[in-house]
Amino acid sequence: MSSDAAEKRVLEAIAERRELVNDALDEDVPMQSPERLYEATRYLLKAGGKRLRPTVALLTAEALADVEPLSVDYHAFPALDGSEIDVMSAATSIEVIQSFTLIHDDIMDDDDLRRGVPAVHKEYDTETAILAGDTLYAKAFELLSETGADPANGLEAVRRLATTCTQICEGQALDIEFEKRTEVLPEEYLEMIELKTAVLYGTAAATAATLMDADEETVAALYRYGIDSGRAFQIQDDVLDLTVPSEKLGKQRGSDLVENKETLITLHARQQGVDVDSLVETDDVDSVSEAEIEAAVAELEAAGSIEYAEAKAEELTANAKDHLEVLPENEARALLGDIADYLITRGY
Amino acid sequence: MSSDAAEKRVLEAIAERRELVNDALDEDVPMQSPERLYEATRYLLKAGGKRLRPTVALLTAEALADVEPLSVDYHAFPALDGSEIDVMSAATSIEVIQSFTLIHDDIMDDDDLRRGVPAVHKEYDTETAILAGDTLYAKAFELLSETGADPANGLEAVRRLATTCTQICEGQALDIEFEKRTEVLPEEYLEMIELKTAVLYGTAAATAATLMDADEETVAALYRYGIDSGRAFQIQDDVLDLTVPSEKLGKQRGSDLVENKETLITLHARQQGVDVDSLVETDDVDSVSEAEIEAAVAELEAAGSIEYAEAKAEELTANAKDHLEVLPENEARALLGDIADYLITRGY
Numbered sequence: 001m002s003s004d005a006a007e008k009r010v011l012e013a014i015a016e017r018r019e020l021v022n023d024a025l026d027e028d029v030p031m032q033s034p035e036r037l038y039e040a041t042r043y044l045l046k047a048g049g050k051r052l053r054p055t056v057a058l059l060t061a062e063a064l065a066d067v068e069p070l071s072v073d074y075h076a077f078p079a080l081d082g083s084e085i086d087v088m089s090a091a092t093s094i095e096v097i098q099s100f101t102l103i104h105d106d107i108m109d110d111d112d113l114r115r116g117v118p119a120v121h122k123e124y125d126t127e128t129a130i131l132a133g134d135t136l137y138a139k140a141f142e143l144l145s146e147t148g149a150d151p152a153n154g155l156e157a158v159r160r161l162a163t164t165c166t167q168i169c170e171g172q173a174l175d176i177e178f179e180k181r182t183e184v185l186p187e188e189y190l191e192m193i194e195l196k197t198a199v200l201y202g203t204a205a206a207t208a209a210t211l212m213d214a215d216e217e218t219v220a221a222l223y224r225y226g227i228d229s230g231r232a233f234q235i236q237d238d239v240l241d242l243t244v245p246s247e248k249l250g251k252q253r254g255s256d257l258v259e260n261k262e263t264l265i266t267l268h269a270r271q272q273g274v275d276v277d278s279l280v281e282t283d284d285v286d287s288v289s290e291a292e293i294e295a296a297v298a299e300l301e302a303a304g305s306i307e308y309a310e311a312k313a314e315e316l317t318a319n320a321k322d323h324l325e326v327l328p329e330n331e332a333r334a335l336l337g338d339i340a341d342y343l344i345t346r347g348y
Numbered sequence: 349m350s351s352d353a354a355e356k357r358v359l360e361a362i363a364e365r366r367e368l369v370n371d372a373l374d375e376d377v378p379m380q381s382p383e384r385l386y387e388a389t390r391y392l393l394k395a396g397g398k399r400l401r402p403t404v405a406l407l408t409a410e411a412l413a414d415v416e417p418l419s420v421d422y423h424a425f426p427a428l429d430g431s432e433i434d435v436m437s438a439a440t441s442i443e444v445i446q447s448f449t450l451i452h453d454d455i456m457d458d459d460d461l462r463r464g465v466p467a468v469h470k471e472y473d474t475e476t477a478i479l480a481g482d483t484l485y486a487k488a489f490e491l492l493s494e495t496g497a498d499p500a501n502g503l504e505a506v507r508r509l510a511t512t513c514t515q516i517c518e519g520q521a522l523d524i525e526f527e528k529r530t531e532v533l534p535e536e537y538l539e540m541i542e543l544k545t546a547v548l549y550g551t552a553a554a555t556a557a558t559l560m561d562a563d564e565e566t567v568a569a570l571y572r573y574g575i576d577s578g579r580a581f582q583i584q585d586d587v588l589d590l591t592v593p594s595e596k597l598g599k600q601r602g603s604d605l606v607e608n609k610e611t612l613i614t615l616h617a618r619q620q621g622v623d624v625d626s627l628v629e630t631d632d633v634d635s636v637s638e639a640e641i642e643a644a645v646a647e648l649e650a651a652g653s654i655e656y657a658e659a660k661a662e663e664l665t666a667n668a669k670d671h672l673e674v675l676p677e678n679e680a681r682a683l684l685g686d687i688a689d690y691l692i693t694r695g696y
Contacts, residue, residue, distance in 0.1 A: 033518075034518055034521040034522055034525055036521065036525065037517065037518060037521035104478055104479075104482060107474075107475075107478060108474075108475040108478060108479065126455075126456075127455075127456040127524060128521075130452055130455060130456060130478060131452075131456065131517050131520060131521055133482075134452060134481075134485070134513070134517050135514055135517040135518075137482070137485055137513070138510045138511070138512075138513035138514040138517065139510070139514060140510075141489055141506060141507075141509070141510035141513075142507060142510040142511055142514065145503050145504075145506045145507035145510060146507060150499075151498075151499035151500040151502070151503045152499040154499070154503045155493050155499045155502045155503045155506070156493075158489060158493045158503070158506050159489075159490060159493035159494060161489070162486045162487070162488075162489035162490040162493060163486070163490055164486075165482070165485070165486035165489075166483055166486040166487060166490065169385065169479050169482050169483040169486065170381075170382055170385065170483075172479060173382040173384065173385035173476075173479055174382050176475060176476075177382055177384065
């Protein structure tokens with residue numbers, strides 16, 4: 001991020017849209033019968049989240065329409081073909097998909113906590129969590145089919161979201177597979193995070209652009225914006241795990257190393273001849289010492305692996321911002337650039 | 349079914365389309381990387397099934413187009429608006445959704461077997477089964493968004509399928525809830541099976557009709573055809589569990605009673621004052637005696653409960669067939685009527 005002012009501006013932009021997205025989610029996924037199912041379906045949505053993906057969708061629409069940010073009702077938004085669309089429904093459909101994947105991922109990874117609260121399968125049970133995820137999955141497609149956009153654009157958006165969901169499943173399958181493999185190449189890791197994380201950022205931007213009736217080239221560029229910033233976001237996550245103090249991180253620093261989770265950093269280090277498997281001998285996050293983590297991080301730094309990942313994230317962010325050049329020059333476009341920066345400069 | 353000839357005709361019609369549907373499924377859900385994921389995704393699809401729902405979709409299109417059954421390529425099918433649609437993709441999308449729900453239901457119910465082979469979560473593992481179901485879920489929407497139909501019709505079909513998936517989740521949630529409840533009303537049971545089973549039959553017929561560009565009234569009638577025959581199908585399943593010998597049923601006769609599963613029959617019997625909970629004392633299907641089941645069935649018969657369910661199934665089937673009157677009189681329409689009959693006259 002170029003300045004504190006820019007960071008302040010982007011955090012405000014995110015916070016303002018988060019409120020609106022939260023209200024829309026509350027309406028789009030209402031409480032209804034059967035109660036236990038819908039309570040579970042709403043549980044994670046209500047637990048918070050930055051709503052970055054819907055914010056990207058909303059800003060994309062504002063940039064394309066070339067309107068002053070937040071000056072137009074997202075539920076009756078002027079598309080380029082003169083139609084009026086509910087771009088908020090498109091934005092929430094992306095967040096609803098994100099929420100469904102988190103619920104199912106937490107079952108698969110048997111993670112206890114998510115967003116500071118028990119995971120859905122812990123708060124309820126596995127059956128209910130599977131079903132809550134499945135319900136959100138359907139809700140997302142319902143929302144996306146009811147934006148009021150030109151039907152050809154609506155159908156194209158549905159087709160892309162469906163393909164995206166397939167890719168997210170493939171990414172999760174690769175993630176599980178990599179944990180069992182002895183060797184993973186950095187390129188394979190980058191492909192995995194593209195599928196598991198980045199495609200939904202790409203789809204957030206591209207969905208808004210398609211519904212807005214932007215031309216194919218613009219849609220493709222905005223999709224790439226999302227892909228590249230989404231990949232940078234994930235790489236930065238891996239960097240933060242090593243470089244941010246535990247107190248600030250909200251979990252043990254270096255937990256990826258303790259849990260033997262491969263990242264772009266460890267994969268690079270292996271290629272540099274670092275004995276990654278011996279970096280941290282302790283295999284329990286609760287008993288690992290700060291000194292052990294410190295020594296491991298120092299070794300990864302000496303191998304240039306952290307720098308390598310940071311440089312990769314920066315390169316991807318620069319690419320992401322280049323793709324924004326298809327947009328008219330305006331405040332919303334600037335904010336999309338700031339968000340790309342924010343994804344790799346955020347402290348946690 | 350009016351005659352052996354009619355039964356032979358409908359079984360042939362189902363078998364002919366099953367082959368074509370199986371070929372299409374093999375193409376639509378191809379083997380690809382990551383291999384373990386796609387193996388699991390294809391596993392249940394390849395384990396068989398009658399393909400009744402896609403057959404209903406295909407026959408609906410043939411009846412509306414008023415063509416001789418099997419005389420036109422399903423991948424280039426003449427819609428009423430002059431466009432050419434891939435009605436087979438619509439048909440397979442319904443089967444793919446059915447397959448996804450079975451995979452996730454088997455995890456939730458911890459069922460070991462499905463279609464005579466181990467359930468996906470038993471053959472692979474729970475993580476892979478969740479992910480295989482999620483992948484099929486996306487595939488179905490991908491298929492349905494690529495039929496080549498008028499985009500407004502395509503989007504309407506997507507919207508309906510999404511709503512249907514929500515309803516199936518609600519039905520499964522109710523089914524789980526009812527197992528824990530002390531009292532369930534017959535109306536509640538009928539609503540549950542409508543959501544859990546019948547809506548996908550309704551959607552099979554309505555999806556084909558929408559893509560064919562049939563008018564709203566016709567689509568609504570065909571949806572009702574599917575709903576009513578789907579409900580009859582489920583009620584007949586409950587009847588068969590009590591009336592068909594174990595050898596023919598492929599599982600212990602009366603297993604619903606042993607497992608304390610409520611059905612329309614037991615709910616009716618309760619209303620007649622039968623002490624349903626004491627009908628079968630044995631709570632293990634492997635050790636229950638034929639005599640115990642025989643006595644229980646006799647008591648349910650004396651209460652008029654089996655007859656009540658059979659009459660209900662017949663009434664629904666008659667309604668279903670009435671709804672077919674929106675179609676031109678032709679062989680495909682006759683076959684849809686025969687299928688409704690078959691769903692309640694089939695021996696198992």
